[in-house]
Amino acid sequence: MQTRQWLLADHPRGRPLRDGDFTLVTRDLPEPGAGEMLLKVLWLGFDPAQKGWAENVADYVAPMALGDVMRGSGIARVEVSNGGRFPVGTLVAGLTGWTEWLVSDGAGFEVCHPGLPPTAMLSVLGTTGLTAWCGLFKLGEPRPGDTVLVSGAAGATGSVVGQLAKVAGARAVGIAGGAEKCRWLVEEAGYDAAIDYKADNLRARLKELAPGGVDVVFDNVGGKILNDMLAHIATGARVVICGGISRYETGTMPAGPENYFNLVFRRATMRGFIVLDWASEFPALRKRLAGLVNDGRLKFRIDEQTGFENTPRTLMRLFTGDNRGKQVLKIAD
């Protein structure tokens, strides 16, 4: 039996992704050994952190070598089991990598949450939703009445952060690029206000929307937007550094935030985190997130592209701002 796979062909360090960073190959797949299963990948999920993995800059996960199957999450169905962990037909989520089929003993995979579409495991119940939860509640610690400001707010993580802030009694202000995303933030994702950083003067709008400063900043972007947000923090603010998608878009490292010194004037805290540090809590957190979805208090949007041949291009959509909600790719039924 054979499978198609996308291999890492170049490290996209300090530059945008390009087609030549990945090579499509066809490879033989072994039969599942004792305790193993043959998994058919149905969806792939995409995350900005994947560019960091390919760059080999992020040293909190094992490095990626050229020629490796590109690392990534996916949803798969058990097609054959040779005494494996899950019965045939089970839908599981985990790090499938960019492959159509794989043989696995199931380690690191989890059964998809019942009652929600399987792609929820790639979004609101996956790293996306867990990152939003942990970053907001473990680092941001919003209190009722606080103003929570989110950059990249229309992204998969950002849209969950704003909704969770609302659940916790806070006010949510989102920053996104373009009128359509901003409309969606307010009309669908429940943000109290949205700022279009492409059309508005960000700092002037922040003064209008949060005259007393913002209590929690949740940054997915970095660069100039982070700097402008730091100019407008309230005393005692918590600045959560979640991502830095602007870091990926330029040939050189973007400037650091000049306004970091506002941390002193505002007695504020800026922290980073790696969500995997809380992996032991994921099953319990997933139940809470699923409960909020079922109660109608947490919506999520999936941007589903199709076709395994489009895998690298689908990752690139994250960096051009084309995606609307969590980016997934359907590659099989």
Place this chain on the structure above:
Amino acid sequence: MQTRQWLLADHPRGRPLRDGDFTLVTRDLPEPGAGEMLLKVLWLGFDPAQKGWAENVADYVAPMALGDVMRGSGIARVEVSNGGRFPVGTLVAGLTGWTEWLVSDGAGFEVCHPGLPPTAMLSVLGTTGLTAWCGLFKLGEPRPGDTVLVSGAAGATGSVVGQLAKVAGARAVGIAGGAEKCRWLVEEAGYDAAIDYKADNLRARLKELAPGGVDVVFDNVGGKILNDMLAHIATGARVVICGGISRYETGTMPAGPENYFNLVFRRATMRGFIVLDWASEFPALRKRLAGLVNDGRLKFRIDEQTGFENTPRTLMRLFTGDNRGKQVLKIAD
């Protein structure tokens, strides 16, 4: 009765201090009213934050207007009391401002700690020592065996931070400019190691001295040195932003720390603080600091210049790196 005073004549924003920023005047002084005292200022104390006050950038204290007596701390003796808080002859410390004499009801002044020279109230028992204590123990939280890295280590605050880190069982590495300062750090101030940022390759030396990364960063400097320190933090590091003297030296705002994103990879925290927020604890903390001085575990160095006419020039010494230890100015006996 008359007194000489230095008034603020210009806001030194985004540029070094210059002589024309202050004007020396002679003014009439009123008689002390009921409950008031006539204070004779014996020493003035200097702190980098004074430039921020004069710039009117630091908004955590009341703004300074042109024509105001320049704000600053000092040690004074009660010469006349019209039923005031302190008996004649008492030495007190507080915000005297840049004046030879003042009339005050004593609000905001404190009696100098007995058993140590009065200038201790401007240094190890004053804002300097309290800033070192609060920044290190409330934000940095060093644990025995941690490596604490201090920039501006030969400065008044920095030299106390290293010694307090040692008292708490941590290892202290200091960064300073020049061989003489570095020698003093190791031979007198008890640092385990010193890095001369003018002569050494800072990042290479950090790798040698702290192969596992540094657990606590205490930054008095900002700019490139902060950026290099952020490149070398350990997992879970606490980065304490205390000062940014490099901010004062350039005509433009120095670049922000590009390596802020290492807060994510290292799950680290960067915080600022204003020591006045803990004012209610100062009397108790002063006793602890005095105890450490009396036990010989905490040394402090005073750089004493003389002559009221030299007041602005004495402040400038902080920004040229000329001072050795806490900068004070003796203006009367």
